Amino acid sequence: MKDQLQRLLETAIDRLRRQGLLPEQVRVPVRVDRARDSAHGDFASNIALMLAKAAGMPPKKLAERIVAAMPKDPSVRRVEIAGPGFINFFLDPAAQFAIVRRVLEERERFGHSDIGRGRRIHIEFVSANPTGPLHVGHGRGAAYGASVANLLAAAGFQVHREYYVNDAGRQMDILTVSIWLRYLERCGELVPFPASGYRGDYVRDIAARLYRQMGDAYRRPAESVLEGLPPDAPEGDKERYIDALIDRARKLLGEQAYEAIFRTGLEAILADIREDLEAFGVCYDRWFSERDLVQSGRVEQALALLDRGGWLYRKEGAIWFAAGRLGDEKDRVVVRENGQITYFASDIAYHLDKLERGFDHLIDVWGADHHGYVPRLKAAIQALGADPERLEVRLVQFAVLYRGREKVPMSTRAGEFVTLRQLREEVGRDAARFFYVMRKPEQHMDFDLELAVSQSNDNPVYYVQYAHARVCSVFRQLAEKGWQRDVAQGMDALTRLTEPHEQALLATLARYPETVERAALQREPHQLTHYLRELAGEFHTYYNAHTFLVEDAPLRNARLNLIDAVRQTIANGLGLLDVSAPESM
RNA sequence: GCGCCCGUAGCUCAACCGGAUAGAGCAUCGGCCUUCUAAGCCGAGGGUUGCAGGUUCGAUUCCUGCCGGGCGUGCCA
Structure with missing residues (x-):
């Protein structure tokens, strides 16, 4: 729908351009966004505001010209110009109902897309040293990496998940x-x-x-x-x-x-x-051993490659990589004075290996404390002759643990850390996975164990799961009342869904595919958790306001189709987070 | 000192590559269970978006400076 409106605007602008009303050189991408306020219609574009200056025309006037030049479209009921010059689109209500049919046809595929076009993405996450059990700090990287990987797969990328095992050193x-x-x-x-x-x-x-x-x-x-x-x-x-x-x-x-x-x-x-x-619901395609890498001689090969490019030199008995010439703060040692290679050296070889395996794009998920490491690795990739843009490093801030007010010290050496396993046993996998990705990754996170452990209703995951369980419960009730669901009749009667609650749900359902897309492209699973909370909230409101199992069969079946679509969408969304969608709670 | 991240309601956080009146949850206060699960719903109060400038028709968002918090700044991994 969004694309459709975008094309309408582009056509209009082309026409104005040919009429000489708009300068040829100025090219601003036409954007259509969902209107935040329903008073502003369903979609809005700020294109007239963007082009006003170049056109030498007040934005409102330009908006009028654009609207006049726009082809007619049956799914657009009305177009308004509002505020400083926004073009607001009001869709034909009939077009809104189509989403229910779409969800129920696509089922678990609903929300999947092919914007990735099968491009191969390598994502490496967790990669904690195998010197002890995972602690709660690793949990966030695990939940984040796994969710991003799922989102990318849903967006049509071919995703390879990998854990780099630092078993040397x-x-x-x-x-x-x-x-x-x-x-x-x-x-x-x-x-x-x-x-x-x-x-x-x-x-x-x-x-x-x-x-x-x-x-x-x-x-x-x-x-x-x-x-x-x-x-x-x-x-x-x-x-x-x-x-x-x-x-x-x-x-x-x-x-x-x-x-x-x-x-x-x-x-x-x-x-x-x-x-x-x-x-924890986190699976890998490969566990990549640093030892294997070292023993197979690939570190030497990588270093030799750097050396041929003139990036290595010897100083004070050690071998240095000239990272300083490629944007890093200073040069870095790759082979120590005692002849041992550094961690950095094997990491260069590892990333060379990834690149050679033919991935279009590499994503590394690291703890934020490693941020100083980014420039040197990018420098190495550049020195190896590859585009450093192919490596994308996502830094995940640490989750700071609290017990009530008390900050929990975390150190692998001290042996007094809280393990991921303990957390999982206490709050459950679902709550932990959902909780971890609720905030954007670069945001510091306070993780209050007492709160999470308390099994209180504060945890939003229950709220979303409950919406799913409620729909399932309605269908159980349907059977108990001896009614048969008639999907086809419900589809024919979708126009009966005129209540504001129903309209709101339809609009929210329609937003799901683009939410998944955006969350994938921006690597921000928290967008999905927020969406799910909103969808669940609208469902709960609807549930309280209206009875679904009414005598009026066409209306009943239309409503059942709607809530089934809600259920399916929640299940799909939770699935991307590896959180279960229970049928009863 | 330098570099990166962060600063939004009492608390924890959103805000769609700059958009229209900054939104949720929790907490507080007041209502709703003989009717599809009250793990729910409805309503109320709560904001100088750390501070000061700048760019813009428009800034929580971009730029500069300052204040505050976190992290980094190893021939550690």
């Missing part, structure tokens, strides 16, 4: 050593736990399992572990200490045993994360 070594030390404790060896080790209970659990499987096989005397190590914090440097401890573990255990403990930890944690996300 120092953090994993720290985890390995942490597990081993807990294991030694289990064996009865007295080794103090390092200040920067992972303290969570899950480390003990993994160590306990390791002990059950392997017995004393990895036991080494405490003295041999501690002998000659530099002091740990607070007297010494905890980073130096943990590095020395890692080296010691490697020596005492040998590569094979060390690797076995590493594997045990990685697999246990990855399995946990995978299961956790799955229960």
Whole structure:
């Protein structure tokens, strides 16, 4: 409909242009928006205001000319010029009813479109280090990424979801050593736990399992572990200490045993994360291993490519990438003085790999604390010879947790964080998923656990689900009263839906496809949650104001078709958020 | 210091690439259950959109400065 009106206006403007009333050069895209106020009709365009200056004509006068030059259209009942020069369209009411037919024909496809034209989009999200269970901070990225992916798929993009597993690097070594030390404790060896080790209970659990499987096989005397190590914090440097401890573990255990403990930890944690996300409704097409990337030599290949382009140089024993020449604050190290590649280096290789896999567009969803990382990665992509615009980084602000007034500290190391699993068990998947995406991603979010945990009615997800359940309940009542639903009769009687509540619902239903489209293109799932709340609200109002199961069969069937369309739309919308649409509550 | 994000009703947030009278929920107050689920509905009050300028026919939206909050500024990941 919107497009149709746009074409009418474009035709009119073309005509004026040919008559010489409008200068040829000025090209302003013609936009038609839904009117916010029904007094302004169904749709409105500000085109006359935009072109007034160029035309050298008062906007109202220009609007009149445009309207006069516009072709007739049967679905437009009336056109008005209002305010400073808006062109308001009033649609023929009959055109509004068509939406019910459309929803019930398209069913779960309603709201899908092909604006993506099958373009391939790669979306990477969560990608938390496999050094511990996901905590509540990861939840927002998970809910956001998964919802955006669903929206894009609905908009006709071919979406590939990926989790980048940082299973290489120092953090994993720290985890390995942490597990081993807990294991030694289990064996009865007295080794103090390092200040920067992972303290969570899950480390003990993994160590306990390791002990059950392997017995004393990895036991080494405490003295041999501690002998000659530099002091740990607070007297010494905890980073130096943990590095020395890692080296010691490697020596005492040998590569094979060390690797076995590493594997045990990685697999246990990855399995946990995978299961956790799955229960959260988040699925991936691929779990991409950083280790595989490193071991296959692709990091060297990527660095070689940069080197050929003249982007690498050696300084103070390290190898640097000249990110400063491509908009970053300064140059960045890719290979450390000790010969180890940095996280950044493997990330360059990873993104090169994504680009080479032929995706038209890459979306990375990161926590906002990584924002400083964006320019250097964009610089790398440019240096690799690709258009940096192909990478889009979406920064999601952290959800700050509160228990009532009290701010909840969150640190993976401290081991006192709230896990995503705990949150899910307390408030349920539906509430958590919906809650997380209710705000726009760049907005800071206060997540009051007490409120979310309280199962109170404040949570909007229940409100939307309840609307769905209510429709289902009406259909159960229909059967109990011994009535048969007659869809065809209802369609023929749609013109009976003249109540203001019904008109409002029709208009809101018609907005669903464009809401999904916009939410997808702008990567803003919160637009969908707000829409669903509005649709549910209008339904509840309607429900209270009118009885659906009336004696008048054509009217009854028309209303049933309308509320069935509402139900379908709610189900579709919740589906995109991976929130269930219960038939009863 | 520099960089990024944010500042809208008592609280949590919307506001469709700048549009018409800035909207919801919660909380507060007052009503509605013999009739399709009251997890609901109806009504009332509540605003100098952090402050000061600028651009524009029009600014919560764009620009500049200031104030306040968060984050970043590693040969960490």
